[in-house]
Amino acid sequence: MSRKHPIIAVTGSSGAGTSTVKNALEHIFHLVGARAAFIEGDSFHRYERKAMAEELQKAKEEGRTLSHFGPEGNLFDKQLELFTCYGESGTGVRRKYIHNEEEAARHEGPPGTFTDWEPIPPDTDLLFYEGLHGGVVHGDIDMAARVDLLIGVCPTMNLEWVQKIHRDTRERGYKEDDVKDAIWRRMYDYMHYILPQFSRTHINFQRIPLTDTSNPFAVSSIPTPDQSLVMIHLQKPKPTVDYKLSLKGLIDDSSISGLNTLVIPGGKMMYAMELILTERILGLMKQRGHLDPDAE
Ligand SMILES: Nc1ncnc2c1ncn2[C@@H]1O[C@H](COP(=O)(O)OP(=O)(O)OP(=O)(O)O)[C@@H](O)[C@H]1O
Numbered sequence: 001m002s003r004k005h006p007i008i009a010v011t012g013s014s015g016a017g018t019s020t021v022k023n024a025l026e027h028i029f030h031l032v033g034a035r036a037a038f039i040e041g042d043s044f045h046r047y048e049r050k051a052m053a054e055e056l057q058k059a060k061e062e063g064r065t066l067s068h069f070g071p072e073g074n075l076f077d078k079q080l081e082l083f084t085c086y087g088e089s090g091t092g093v094r095r096k097y098i099h100n101e102e103e104a105a106r107h108e109g110p111p112g113t114f115t116d117w118e119p120i121p122p123d124t125d126l127l128f129y130e131g132l133h134g135g136v137v138h139g140d141i142d143m144a145a146r147v148d149l150l151i152g153v154c155p156t157m158n159l160e161w162v163q164k165i166h167r168d169t170r171e172r173g174y175k176e177d178d179v180k181d182a183i184w185r186r187m188y189d190y191m192h193y194i195l196p197q198f199s200r201t202h203i204n205f206q207r208i209p210l211t212d213t214s215n216p217f218a219v220s221s222i223p224t225p226d227q228s229l230v231m232i233h234l235q236k237p238k239p240t241v242d243y244k245l246s247l248k249g250l251i252d253d254s255s256i257s258g259l260n261t262l263v264i265p266g267g268k269m270m271y272a273m274e275l276i277l278t279e280r281i282l283g284l285m286k287q288r289g290h291l292d293p294d295a296e
């Protein structure tokens with residue numbers, strides 16, 4: 001945690017929709033005049049694609065677990081180094097993992113490789129991490145402890161798979177069977193490193209489909225916002241009754257379903273995020289003594 005150099009992290013599994021939520025956050029940063037250093041979680045993978053395939057084969061022969069969800073597949077120490085360094089001095093290094101041809105053209109490197117490490121831009125107001133491990137805890141590594149605002153994006157599991165299957169087959173060129181294998185291979189690490197993060201978050205957003213996603217591999221299109229609800233769990237700080245009631249009043253057709261949970265129509269998710277997160281981000285900006293006077 002850092003008053004002077006805060007860190008905001010959006011954490012979720014592959015296909016959960018963290019990149020989509022990043023767009024809402026970018027909009028809020030623009031509204032409040034916050035300059036952010038953007039960090040992509042996939043850039044902390046340990047191996048490039050070809051090396052990962054070789055390591056996966058070795059792990060299979062040796063009966064070891066290896067996936068992009070766990071410590072063997074990622075440089076948690078390097079990510080912690082960035083979070084620590086940024087919190088202390090507002091500096092650090094970043095790189096990108098190039099997923100496909102489109103990104104390859106943008107970053108001048110082949111798909112499945114990393115760009116070089118480079119310093120993050122100077123004079124930013126906050127660091128924004130989006131990826132798999134914003135709140136991971138493993139051994140001596142406690143990423144969550146370094147994060148000032150940790151947001152979980154966790155659709156119901158079937159919907160998460162639907163989104164991953166669509167994205168990987170349509171945008172990343174994988175076959176359905178490859179995606180099936182990847183989901184299966186990652187399950188141990190999913191349970192041990194991805195899921196526990198959602199108990200450390202400040203807020204979780206969980207999209208709930210209202211169409212039949214019972215067989216994710218047979219779903220022809222991703223449920224639209226109108227075909228879903230969103231559960232918002234306000235974990236830290238615990239919201240007051242007045243705050244919950246005011247949110248309910250501001251979001252049409254919402255309901256309070258539990259002590260700290262609100263359910264809203266799927267189409268209102270971006271609005272709700274703006275409503276809830278803008279205030280929290282303004283709070284972080286105030287703490288560091290940097291606030292655009294027009295932002296409120
Ligand atoms: N709220 C949403 N409504 C409809 N579709 C969504 C929503 N969120 C995500 N999707 C769809 O799900 C797929 C995965 O979303 P996205 O790329 O944001 O996931 P991700 O968590 O960033 O994945 P990764 O970290 O692996 O890149 C995309 O096709 C996206 O359009």
Ligand SMILES: O=C(CO)[C@H](O)[C@H](O)COP(=O)(O)O
Nearest residue numbers: 013014042049068099112132
């Ligand atoms: O989205 C992912 C993790 O969040 C990808 O699975 C990961 O980045 C590796 O990509 P690829 O298998 O295409 O090399």
